[in-house]
Amino acid sequence: MRFLITGITGFVGPHLADLLVREGHEVHGLVRSTNGREDDIRDVMPDETFSELRFVLGDLIDMESCVRALRTAEFDGVFHLAAQSHPPTSFADPRGTFVTNAIGTVNLADAIRTVSPSCRMLFCSTSEVYGAPDPALGLISEAFPIAPVNPYGVSKASADCYVRERAISEGLPFFVTRAFSHTGPRRGRCFSIASDAYQIVRILKSYQEPVIRVGTLSSARAVVDVRDISRAYYLLMQHAVPGAAYNVGGEEVFTMGELLDRMLDIAGLGDQVEKRVDPALVRPIDIPVQTCDSSRCRDLTGWQPSIKIDQTLSDLIEYYGRK
Ligand code: A2R
Numbered sequence: 059m060r061f062l063i064t065g066i067t068g069f070v071g072p073h074l075a076d077l078l079v080r081e082g083h084e085v086h087g088l089v090r091s092t093n094g095r096e097d098d099i100r101d102v103m104p105d106e107t108f109s110e111l112r113f114v115l116g117d118l119i120d121m122e123s124c125v126r127a128l129r130t131a132e133f134d135g136v137f138h139l140a141a142q143s144h145p146p147t148s149f150a151d152p153r154g155t156f157v158t159n160a161i162g163t164v165n166l167a168d169a170i171r172t173v174s175p176s177c178r179m180l181f182c183s184t185s186e187v188y189g190a191p192d193p194a195l196g197l198i199s200e201a202f203p204i205a206p207v208n209p210y211g212v213s214k215a216s217a218d219c220y221v222r223e224r225a226i227s228e229g230l231p232f233f234v235t236r237a238f239s240h241t242g243p244r245r246g247r248c249f250s251i252a253s254d255a256y257q258i259v260r261i262l263k264s265y266q267e268p269v270i271r272v273g274t275l276s277s278a279r280a281v282v283d284v285r286d287i288s289r290a291y292y293l294l295m296q297h298a299v300p301g302a303a304y305n306v307g308g309e310e311v312f313t314m315g316e317l318l319d320r321m322l323d324i325a326g327l328g329d330q331v332e333k334r335v336d337p338a339l340v341r342p343i344d345i346p347v348q349t350c351d352s353s354r355c356r357d358l359t360g361w362q363p364s365i366k367i368d369q370t371l372s373d374l375i376e377y378y379g380r381k
Contacts, residue, residue: 088214118162
């Protein structure tokens with residue numbers, strides 16, 4: 059099959075592209091410019107995969123460019139990953155976040171409807187659309203209210219509703235994924251777990267003193283490996299019901315503090331490192347705990363995470379070690 063990935067130069071995009079190529083599919087990636095940024099994605103894929111990829115120019119906030127991109131080939135499915143994906147940045151730039159994530163998704167969805175209405179679209183929404191539900195309510199399922207608590211969540215919730223409404227009202231084969239926390243090689247170091255891994259590598263190389271700047275260590279998340287998330291997206295592209303939303307996440311919940319301690323152990327730094335809270339890394343409104351019920355996705359596709367958290371953390375440290 060022939061797929062288009064938006065956000066191919068990001069964190070998840072290259073892992074998904076690698077998986078799709080290995081499964082024998084033709085993969086095109088939407089890029090905003092051909093300035094060499096796409097070359098950077100080689101860091102998580104073999105040369106054989108990279109050489110199979112095709113790139114097409116387009117910017118989500120320019121609907122005409124989305125239409126042009128979709129006309130370059132007949133796509134069976136679009137994985138719409140592109141976004142302003144960093145919640146703290148969304149407080150600094152709520153409007154820009156909304157334009158990219160909400161209006162950009164409207165543009166892409168409308169462009170698909172115009173050019174190729176039988177093309178399936180996976181829209182990457184997020185667990186952040188649920189906001190901060192009372193932990194006493196248990197695992198977060200798709201039936202939980204949409205109640206975001208940051209501009210990123212608001213932008214994604216708007217697009218999430220738009221995509222599902224379009225699918226239902228217009229009969230378009232669009233659906234939504236709501237991934238919970240995921241990490242692994244290539245995760246940007248502005249995200250908490252990757253930030254810890256990056257600093258650990260710098261300490262190991264004696265580039266910084268043995269002090270790690272941390273955010274809220276008590277925040278708890280059902281963290282899963284990016285390669286498992288990519289596999290869930292691939293399976294959902296094959297099986298998802300139009301108009302539906304699917305949680306995708308791990309079962310095991312870890313606090314940020316636990317994950318940091320595991321990484322320090324993996325790196326052989328044990329308790330030789332001071333953890334210093336940096337107010338700049340503490341979110342204005344934090345979600346204390348996120349637990350995921352992804353049984354809808356699991357029952358439909360048979361998906362379950364296959365990579366153990368220690369493997370993910372060790373691959374993340376290894377990734378920053380060779381950067
Ligand atoms: O910044 P670039 O040019 O490398 O491209 C980024 C792309 N992107 C856009 N593409 C087209 N038009 C735009 N206006 C536009 N704005 C951003 O989105 C990059 O390739 C991607 C974002 O990458 P990350 O921030 O690393 O996102 P990640 O972690 O891969 O997340 C994938 C999806 C997102 O929808 C998240 O909100 C969700 O998973 O959690």
